[in-house]
Each structure stands twice: as structure tokens, then as C-alpha cells.
Amino acid sequence: MPALTLTIDGRLVSSRAGETLLQVIRGNGIDLPTLCYLEGLSPRGGCRLCMVEVAGREKPQAACVTPAEEGMVVTTGSERLQRYRRQIVELLLAERNHTCSVCVVNGQCELQSLAARFGIDHVRYAYLSPRLPLDASHQRFGMDPGRCVLCARCVRTCDEVEGAHTLDLRGRGVRSCISIDLNEPWGRSETCTTCGKCVQSCPTGALFEKWTARGEKVRAPELIPRILAWRETHER
């Protein structure tokens, strides 16, 4: 595989062709924030938290979907980028009902730790506080759309890893929601295999195992790439 040379935050680094900027950046020990990206799943470029500046391109680029190119000069942490990232997380918090103190994933939530990382101690946007009903119809799992950040990690996991494609996105913009089959209660889904992978991949408390209390959800998103790796080993 041909090697490429790039400059990241003033440092010369090399990468293999076909890698994304995110892979190169993380491969070089830089902790670039992400939310919709989950190793093993097809990248989506939805949340924009991974955005970086590339010399010569006016708009910031989502690193998870931007291929590394020869000679690129990349900045990962400029003042502007930090401001944007903070705004994104604030908007996510304002869009739905993130009441961490009573959430199943309190203390282990990716959204919460991003907020902490960016020092978000208050939100400058008006809360929309939408009234979104819980779906507790599934025997084992629950879904609270009020905590969903629309990253679609669950959608891709269900489709690409489990192969069930039970989940999808419906609606537009901030009003989008995860929909199950043809917008059925989860408990009535005929395609769901009850594998639980979507729950593991979800970065927030939007998907959870029932009978978990506050802060009890154990997240293991790293299961997803591990499952894919095992599968590859078996197929070989």
C-alpha cells in the first residue's frame, strides 16, 4: 500500500492510502472527539464533532469521512474548532431531555463526557424539551427518544453487524426519531432478534436494558468492532 505524508498540528506524519483523517489523527495519538463514529461501522459524518481544518479548504471537514491525501496540512484543535464543538454539544443538549441525574447511563455517557471535556456547565440555547414517549414495549430493552442524539450508531449496528435492519431514522432535522420496523412499538417488531447490539453501541441512555436503574447501564461499544473481528477470523 502506498504511503502518504501529511502535516497534522504542525507534525509530519505518514499514513496509508485509503485511511480517513480520523484514523491517521487517532493513530498518531491525538484524541479527536467523535460521537456518531463507532469503529467497525460505516462512517456517517453526522455529528461533525470530529471536524478539523484542512489548509486550502474553507469549511471544516469531518475527519471520519475525509480520506487522507498526500501533503494535507491539518489542524485539529484551533480556537474556532473548539468553539464549534462546544456549540454542537450545547445544541444536542438543548434539543432533547438530557436529565443526567436520573439517567441509566449517568457517569458512563459519551454525550455527558463530551460536555465535561468541553467545560459545558450551562447551555446558551433555549431547551426545546420535546415530549417524546418512552418505548418500553420490548421484553428486554427500552428506548427513550428524549435522550437520543440521532447518531444512528444503533441503525448501522443493527443493519451492518446483526443484519436485522430493524432500526431506521424517520422524520427530518431535530424532529427525526429512531423508528422500529415500519414505526411499530419495539415489542411488536418481527425483525428484531433481541441481540442487544444496538444497546451496546448507543453512546447515551436512549437505548437501555430494562430493569437497569440510574447509572447502571454498562456500555460496551467496543464489542461491535470485536464482533466484526471475530467474524472475519471465522470466515477465513
Add this chain to the structure above:
Amino acid sequence: MAETISINPVTRIEGHTRIDIFLDDSGAVTDARFLATSFRGFEAFCLGRSFWEMPGITARICGICPTSHALASALAGDRLLGLTVPPTAVKLRRVLALAQVIQSHALSFFFLSLPDFLPGLRDDPARRTLTELARSHPDLVTNAVQLRRFAHDITSRVGGGVVHPQWIIPGGMAEPLSEKVRQEFLSQIPGLIAIATATIAQFRQMSDGLRLAGRLGSLPTLYLGLTSAEKTLEYYEGELTVMDRKGTLLMAGAVPERFPELVAEELSSWNYLKGPYYAPLGAVDGSYRVGPLARLNLVARAGTRLADAELATFREQVGAGHPVHDVFFAHHARLIEIMAALERLQELLDDPTIIDRRVRSRAEVNQSKGIGVCEAPRGTLCHEYHVDENGLLERVNLVIATVQNSPAMNRAVREIARREIRGARLTEEVAQLLQIAIRAYDPCISCATHAAGSNGLVIRLVAPDGTVVQAFPT
């Protein structure tokens, strides 16, 4: 001219309230009401949520007694699941309930009420503050801090949260207790019992000098609360007991789940507090009180050695066999309960099974209705949940101690206002007396209305035409 006087705010209570005193044209007091002036609506916004979240959500009703709300909520959740909680989890929940009593009573007695008692009544209001108390009696404040720190440590290390104990969950406890933590708590108890003993002695001394007995409203009421089957103090589960004004038991040995059927609520047009009464006797005769005074009236014995000795003294005040109606003695009752709680904690922690690892039962939703009742520091607390087949809440009813005491508080305020207000003026002394009376009930308005809001109690004198003629503080 007929007038209104308001007192605003009366501090050192929990929440936002007002006392309105109504005058006639001659300036005589016609009526007085203790009101809650804020509204929160927990019962409404919880609808559609899962009962699994309720211990966490309802613990946020109150920063003083979050453990009590979590316990009542988890108990209601246990019923929805239709399971039996492992015995060790029951013991751990009892430990938390007792810590809650110590924490809240120490706050009420030392920090909210002592500043009235120690400089002496009618003293300069500027001297009736906690800072002043810390300066004049540092030993007492240190004692209070030690008791409260111990209780907070239990909440955090047995309950999983400094303020909001998150390990109290439907089905039991999320985490067991470790031997190390058990030993640490056990080692602290003797020192705290010494503190409680000394505080009781100090209180007896100052209470004689205060001459407040008989002046804070002592209308007889019924009493309601939980007791153990042996008629000793019990804060978690136990049996519902109701006593009449003369000390005769109207009801004993009832399962706590019967609470909603025994208590009816009267909604009021002028107050966010509902006015509950003992249903079998009707709204007029069924007025009852809950809380420390009620509990000590209801039990035959406290159930522990030192607390029982002090309970005998407590009862001598009115003569054995009679309920103590005078709310001033609620302070004494709180101190006895702190003592009993420390002794009970010693017993519970001495029990080697308290560190058993099996603390959680699991089940799916098996019942559509769940009722959880426990004794919060301020009295009986009831959470009633109705859920759909998936465990989502369709109806929530929370009956809170302060709400149950509010009719009695109203009567006390009326009694004091009628007796003490002269010439349609609210003097500093009367305003202080009204506040002391309200504080003796240790009301928690945040709980009562499940309401947010800043601190303070306003007292207003109101003329027949509705104008406010005097407000306190001005």
C-alpha cells in the same frame, strides 16, 4: 380600618411559604392560614416515565429527605414487580432510613431551631442566626456537624450518593455493604451516642427557661404513623397505626398499603397544599398529625435502651398514657429519635448478615398498582404508582408528611394569632412566636408542594377588603 399584616420571609424553614392573618374591622383576628405559595407538579411530569426512574426522580423532590422519597418509591416499585426483597437489602434500606432521620432531625434542631432558643426569646433578630450560634456555642454546632456527617457518610457509602442515594432501586439495593465500611460506621456510633445524650441534657435545661410549652398551639389531633409489630419505632415498612386524641388506638396492625384508603384529601382553592384527613372520621374530626411527636405517641416503647429511658421522661410531661399534643415537644421527640436511630444502627450493623452479597431480586412488571409507605423524618410518606403493562406511569400520587401536618399548622397559627395579636399590629415578638411554632413542625414546603422556590416564610396581616396592611419582614 380593617387590615392585613404579612411576614416575609420567615427563614430557617425548607421552602417558600406565607402566613396570612385576617382581621375584621375592629382589628381582631378572624382567621389565619399557613400557605404554600409555589407549585411544581411532580405528579404530572412523571407520567409516561418508567417506575424504574422514580426513586431517582422523586429523590429530587427534596434535598433534606431524598432517601425517604427513594425508599417509598422503591417500595412501590417492589410491589409493581411483585417480588420479595432479599432480607439484607431490607436491612440496608433500614440503615438508610435511620441515617435520614438523624441527618434531618439534626438539621432541624441544631440549625433551624436552636438559633431561636439560645440567645433567648425576644432577642435581637440579628442575633438569631446560625453564624451567631456558631460563635456563642461552637460545641453544639460541632456536635450537629458530626451527627450530620455520619448520616451523610451512610447515605453516600451504603446508599451510593452523598445527597441522592442511587443504590435504592426496585427489587432491593444495587450494591451490598462491605465489611470495611460496616466496621468504620460501627466504630463511630459510641461517640455519637455520647453527643446525643449531652444534647438531650442541654435541651432539657434550656426548654425550662424558654417557657414555650403551651404557647405554640397544642390543639389535640389524631396521630398516624408506622410502628413495628411490637409497637416500637419503625421507619421502613412496619404497620400503620392511628391513635385518637385521648390516646386510644383507632387502628393498629394495618398493612402500609392501606394508607391511601385511610386518608382522604381535600383540595383547597387557596393553597397548593392539599388537606388530608383520616377518612373514617371525616374532614372535621379526622385531622391528624404525623412526624416525631406522632411516632412517639403511637409506640409503646422506642425499642432501644437509652431512647426508652428518655421516652419515659418525655411522657411524664403530660402524664403516662396520654398523647403529647404540644408541638413544642416535637423538638424533644426529635432528639429521642436521633438517640433511637443511633442505637438501632448499632444493632443493624452488629448483625453479620448485613454484608451478605445477595441484595437484589429481579422480576418483570407483575402488578399495575404499587404503593410504598415509609416514615420520613417529618412523618408518613406514601408513593402510589399506577403503570401500564410495560411499567410506564399512568397515575402518580404522592402524600407527603408536611401536607398531612398542614391542617394542624393552620390551627396552630390561628390559635397563636388570636391569642397574641393586639391592636391589629404584628410585633416582633408575635412574629417570632409564629415562626417558632411553624419551625416546631419542621415543615418542608419543597416536599409538600413538590415545589421549587427560594427560601422564606412571609407573614401578612390582611384586611377584610383583601389589602395587606402589614407584612413581615417589611
